[in-house]
Amino acid sequence: MTDDDLSVAWRAARPPVAGVHLDSAACSRQGNAAIDAAAAHARHEAEVGGYVAAEAAAPALNAGRAAVAALTALAPGEVVFTTGSGHALDLLLGSWPAERSLACVPGEFGPNLATMAAHGFRVHALPVDELGRVRTAELAAFLQRDRPALVHLTGVASHRGVAQPVAETAEVCRAAGVPMVLDAAQALGQIDCAVGADAVYSSSRKWMAGPRGVGFLAVRDTLAQRLVRRIPPADWDVPFGVLASFEHVEANLAARVGYSVALGEYVAAGPERMRARLSMIGAATRSRLDGVAGWRVCEPADAPTAITTLSPPPGVDPARVRSWLIAERRIVTTVAEVARAPFELTAPVLRVAPHVDVTAADLDALADALAGALAEAPLGDN
Numbered sequence: 001m002t003d004d005d006l007s008v009a010w011r012a013a014r015p016p017v018a019g020v021h022l023d024s025a026a027c028s029r030q031g032n033a034a035i036d037a038a039a040a041h042a043r044h045e046a047e048v049g050g051y052v053a054a055e056a057a058a059p060a061l062n063a064g065r066a067a068v069a070a071l072t073a074l075a076p077g078e079v080v081f082t083t084g085s086g087h088a089l090d091l092l093l094g095s096w097p098a099e100r101s102l103a104c105v106p107g108e109f110g111p112n113l114a115t116m117a118a119h120g121f122r123v124h125a126l127p128v129d130e131l132g133r134v135r136t137a138e139l140a141a142f143l144q145r146d147r148p149a150l151v152h153l154t155g156v157a158s159h160r161g162v163a164q165p166v167a168e169t170a171e172v173c174r175a176a177g178v179p180m181v182l183d184a185a186q187a188l189g190q191i192d193c194a195v196g197a198d199a200v201y202s203s204s205r206k207w208m209a210g211p212r213g214v215g216f217l218a219v220r221d222t223l224a225q226r227l228v229r230r231i232p233p234a235d236w237d238v239p240f241g242v243l244a245s246f247e248h249v250e251a252n253l254a255a256r257v258g259y260s261v262a263l264g265e266y267v268a269a270g271p272e273r274m275r276a277r278l279s280m281i282g283a284a285t286r287s288r289l290d291g292v293a294g295w296r297v298c299e300p301a302d303a304p305t306a307i308t309t310l311s312p313p314p315g316v317d318p319a320r321v322r323s324w325l326i327a328e329r330r331i332v333t334t335v336a337e338v339a340r341a342p343f344e345l346t347a348p349v350l351r352v353a354p355h356v357d358v359t360a361a362d363l364d365a366l367a368d369a370l371a372g373a374l375a376e377a378p379l380g381d382n
Contacts, residue, residue, distance in 0.1 A: 001284040001360045006269060006277055011357035013265070019330025020362045025158070025186060025307050025353035026334045028209035030258070031265055038211055038258030045254070057257050064260025065216075067267050072184070073194035074218040080246045081216055081256050085185040086111055088201035088217035091246050092181065093119040095227040102150040102181075103142070107132040107344030109158050112183065116152075124148055131300070132157070132344060136168040143176040151180045153197075155187025159336040159345050161282060161299045161307030161353075163187070167195040179223050185215075189266060190278050190305045198223040204255070207278070207306075209355070210262035214255040219243060277356045278306040285352055288363045293371040298349060309336060309349040313374070318350040321373050328376070329369040 013031040021029055037060070044053040065079040072079075082088040089112060102116065103124040116123055124146055127138040134153065143151075151173050155166045166182060173180040174196060182197035189207025193200060201217045204210030219227070228234050229242040240248065266274060283301060285308045290297040294313030299305075312318050318335045325331040334351040354362065 001281070001358075001363070003359065004277070006273060007357045007359075010269070010355065014357070019332065020365050021332050022352045022354045022358070022362065022366060023332040023334050024209070024355040025206060025351060027205045027212065028207060028355055030209055030211060031262065033265060034210055034258040034262040037261040038254040041254040041257045050253075054253055057253055060257050060260050061253075064256065064263050067260070067263035068216050068218055070267060071188060071193055071263075071271065072200040072218050073196060074200065074220060078221060078224065078243070079216055079218045080243050081214060081251065081259075082201070082246070083213055083251075084205075084215040085183065085201055085203045086115065088215055089115050089181075089183070090119075091217060092199060092201070092219070092227075093121065095230055095242055096149070097226070097228040099149045101148045102152050103146075103148040104152040105132055105134060105154065105164070107157055107159070107341045108152070109154055109183070109185075110339045110342050112152070112154065113342070126151070126153075131162050132160070133162060133164055134169050136165050136172055139169065139172045140176060143173070143178055147176075148178065151178055152183065153180060154183040154185075155193065156190055156305055156307065157341065158186060159340040159349065159351070160309050161303050161305040163191050163304050166191065166193065166197070170196045173198075186305075186307070189271075190275060190307075192271075192275065204259040204262065207355070208259070208262050208266055210259035211255045213252055214259045217246065274356060275304075279304045281354055281356065281358055282306040282308060284360075285354060285358075285363055288360075288367055289352065289370070292367045293374050295350070295370055306353060306355070308352045310352065311347070311349055316374070318348045321350060321370070324373050325366075325369055329365065329372075331366055331369055333366075 014029050065076040068079045069076045100120045101122040103126050105128050106125045127135040127142055129135055153169055156163050170180050179198040181199040184193045184200050184202040187193055188202040199219045203215040205212045224243055227242045229245045232238050282305050286297045286301050295310040298309040322333050322335045336349050336351045338345045
């Protein structure tokens, strides 16, 4: 794996990393332009007042909505900002007025399942293969036999780097007349999300490399017309619709401005090029790490994502390894606990998620550290 123009430019656009950052599935490193834009907006609020500064920020925020629209095949007017993915799903499900049933994969993200339960949705399991991917050949019959009000698909899971067949699933749902909601928290940036979904939501801080505490919800107009405004109450005569009501709250506009800049950087770099580089990095990471010190890669070698999850050797606790990697080697990874996918994941795994600027030396450093962790520290369960 060698540097290319994309990786060099991505690295140069960011502050120097303090160690080795292999955790973009949790929180990528922001670029200087996004940091500066957020800081400039905060400074402008201090100079002219928050609401005057908000008016001045409208072009930047509109550009962010346009970037989201380009990446999701929806319209800029169908995009609203949120505080993140969980907030977006809460807004959407809370405004659904019809039968509260949906279908999702058995390996659905645990916090999503909790939000579904909080809103009283009955959850049905979609047919999946041995890797947890939707069996699209069986989906049409499933939707006829056990028709849910919505299909919810997490495009790329939090606990494994396996991509769902999002375009094919959207096509089957569209033919069946069942709206499909795409959770693109991990998918946006790694796989194509402009697939015809009826709603798409995501966070800023992952592969888009924006600030924390912001995200988006994009809802096709035909689905938005079916939603019922919660706040203000639907029977109040106020001049905005349900999507506008989602943004009618106090918000960190500096973070939204920074996110808009980060979205623009990604689009300018070329979505297809970014996705191809991330896919290549995922393959290189799996090749380099599989079998190192007894750790085993969980994904297929050719999974089209940059996420690699590692199953530990017997008796080794991934959480303690992660802590040791940070404290002793300044290498940042994540532990995916069982709660991330409570109906699929049976034991914690170590998640490695480099961005396009990763180097072969970074992967070598992690491989050496995994071996060193077993030799230098007591990392078992006891």
